[in-house]
Amino acid sequence: MRTVETRSHLGQNGRHIHRDGPSVIEFENVAYSYGNDALLADVSLRLAPGSFHFLTGPSGAGKSTLLKLCYMELMPTRGRLSVFGRDVSGMGRDDIAHSRRRIGVVHQECQFLDHLPLTENLSLPLTVAGRDPSGEAQNLQELLGWVGLKARAGARPPELSGGERQRAALARAVIMDPELILADEPTGNVDWEMSLRLLQLLVELNRLGKTVLIATHDLNFIRAAKSQVPTRVLRISNRSLQLAGADL
Numbered sequence: 422m423r424t425v426e427t428r429s430h431l432g433q434n435g436r437h438i439h440r441d442g443p444s445v446i447e448f449e450n451v452a453y454s455y456g457n458d459a460l461l462a463d464v465s466l467r468l469a470p471g472s473f474h475f476l477t478g479p480s481g482a483g484k485s486t487l488l489k490l491c492y493m494e495l496m497p498t499r500g501r502l503s504v505f506g507r508d509v510s511g512m513g514r515d516d517i518a519h520s521r522r523r524i525g526v527v528h529q530e531c532q533f534l535d536h537l538p539l540t541e542n543l544s545l546p547l548t549v550a551g552r553d554p555s556g557e558a559q560n561l562q563e564l565l566g567w568v569g570l571k572a573r574a575g576a577r578p579p580e581l582s583g584g585e586r587q588r589a590a591l592a593r594a595v596i597m598d599p600e601l602i603l604a605d606e607p608t609g610n611v612d613w614e615m616s617l618r619l620l621q622l623l624v625e626l627n628r629l630g631k632t633v634l635i636a637t638h639d640l641n642f643i644r645a646a647k648s649q650v651p652t653r654v655l656r657i658s659n660r661s662l663q664l665a666g667a668d669l
């Protein structure tokens with residue numbers, strides 16, 4: 422693991438995190454409905470800076486929906502949601518875009534531009550943010566090394582294995598040095614060895630001070646994380662959030 426190299430780039434926000442500071446995310450009695458029926462009702466949750474949380478629950482319970490609320494892709498139907506201390510209901514488009522830059526997202530299905538090599542795919546968030554990727558070449562190389570993909574820098578996404586794509590997705594999610602990482606089933610398509618490798622990367626990011634929220638069905642993955650880092654496991658059940666039992 423190339424911890425030292427990576428710290429120079431990824432520790433920038435982490436170093437300043439006060440773990441007892443304002444919540445990164447706070448749900449207060451939040452409800453969300455796609456149609457008439459409430460999918461989530463009365464959800465209250467606080468993610469403290471630097472905390473590591475899992476979100477679990479049956480398929481269709483609303484895990485991805487809750488992550489989308491955190492990323493402000495969806496807005497609560499009822500209740501109050503604050504992201505980095507700001508009530509999302511008062512945010513305009515620019516505020517949302519600004520807050521999103523502080524969040525790195527790893528999706529269930531990694532979306533890449535298939536015609537571009539990996540390095541260019543990874544530097545897209547920089548371009549979107551108006552930064553010149555050529556000035557960040559060193560950071561890009563460090564990130565590729567950190568996720569073990571230096572040798573694959575010129576490969577196009579369809580040439581990558583499932584595990585390589587997941588690690589590339591994680592590298593892309595953290596290229597802007599986010600304070601919060603949201604991962605939706607990051608181990609969905611990879612074997613156990615690769616799951617552990619991804620876990621190691623996520624734990625390392627958390628040790629650099631980043632707040633981590635992972636939605637997963639994979640109880641073994643959760644158990645492996647619990648042996649390495651203090652975590653809280655939340656379960657969506659009956660449309661609300663509960664702390665999972667000590668069996669996990």
Ligand SMILES: Nc1ncnc2c1ncn2[C@@H]1O[C@H](COP(=O)(O)OP(=O)(O)OP(=O)(O)O)[C@@H](O)[C@H]1O
Nearest residue numbers: 455456460478479480481482483484485486487638
């Ligand atoms: N855009 C949408 N419009 C209407 N219903 C939706 C929409 N997105 C999701 N749903 C429904 O909301 C419910 C929760 O979906 P969600 O993806 O949040 O669950 P999940 O817990 O992440 O599931 P899984 O573990 O299978 O990924 C599902 O019944 C789903 O069909």
